[in-house]
């Protein structure tokens with residue numbers, strides 16, 4: 001397989017460099033059309049959106065037996081000369097000189113060439129990467145991950161791998177998956193309660209909801225850091241925007257205030273949009289088949305400044321809208337998805353950075369504002385998705401943070417290490433978290449977040 005050539009490399013090559021060359025293409029058959037004196041074999045190898053067509057002549061040795069074995073889904077290697085394609089669908093095709101069949105594909109293969117619903121494709125998530133949509137999502141997602149590292153590395157941020165297993169509830173919202181090695185049929189008990197001293201970590205442990213607290217420890221030493229890893233939320237939300245396991249990018253900056261955080265969020269989101277727009281063929285596909293006009297809309301978002309307004313201003317706008325919202329609009333209550341979408345989609349028609357939320361509805365680590373009512377929080381809302389980024393300036397004052405931890409019923413001893421960061425050389429700092437799957441949804445136009453990740457984990461489902 002050493003001299004295998006990927007389809008992308010062939011299709012992108014200049015005529016002078018590729019025409020007449022002998023190549024070997026390895027991939028999976030999309031279709032075979034046997035015309036008796038020759039056969040058209042369309043192959044995909046996932047290197048790009050396009051397939052390549054190979055033309056096998058009946059003069060090939062044991063032609064009939066070979067072609068009879070080929071079918072949609074089979075894995076093959078085809079060798080032959082690259083020639084100009086007479087059709088206008090693509091530039092080049094391959095004149096086959098030999099075919100090697102690796103894996104046949106019986107005709108119960110579920111991905112025969114026809115349209116399948118996304119619901120059905122989720123039930124065969126191990127095979128759906130072979131579809132146009134999932135192939136394109138996977139490639140764009142990969143490029144966005146690459147662009148993320150490039151963006152932060154170019155700005156001098158250090159990539160931190162924060163832990164997956166933790167004893168802290170970063171958001172203080174109690175949406176944690178507990179992990180244990182205790183025998184759940186008969187756990188050890190002490191005075192009637194489960195004795196976690198006998199558990200693996202000698203105390204209850206969980207999957208992390210966010211790497212932020214750990215990122216703060218590194219930001220208060222290395223100045224600018226970012227994490228990029230899986231996070232877990234045991235919230236029973238069966239919506240098109242929630243996953244139980246999702247990936248988050250969390251930059252954290254020392255010597256930063258809310259404005260520094262907002263500027264970074266806008267620059268980062270625009271960089272990601274630009275990267276997505278450079279995925280030509282995949283984006284063309286989304287534009288034509290998934291969400292008409294998405295390329296133009298993303299370009300508009302990229303080219304215009306984001307709107308910035310306070311939570312209080314947003315509440316005023318929502319109240320004056322006279323829209324029949326399902327959830328009431330009241331200063332002090334959290335914005336629901338319908339409110340966020342109205343602000344971003346209908347009122348502003350572009351991303352909005354909402355700041356200074358009531359302190360009661362935001363996490364304990366956010367910095368209290370001087371008004372005594374709000375905290376230096378921000379959410380970035382985008383059309384169609386709603387919240388894509390959540391962040392804040394952090395409370396860097398030891399006494400105030402201790403009181404905030406106590407006020408929500410968390411044990412300050414459990415957060416002693418986090419409070420130490422305020423005791424030893426504290427500094428104004430802040431950051432945000434971007435939900436990677438919501439980003440993929442936003443740039444591809446995919447309706448359901450379960451189609452923006454390879455193997456979605458949601459309540460009641462943990463297949464594959």
Ligand code: 4AD
Nearest residue numbers: 210212242243246250388389390391431432433435
């Ligand atoms: O607003 P969240 O909960 O913020 C944090 O976790 C902070 N610790 C981040 C920080 O300041 N470092 O989550 C951040 C983002 C949300 O804006 C959303 O895009 C995504 O994570 N998110 C989810 N994505 C998919 N499924 C879920 N259940 C999500 N919950 C949050």
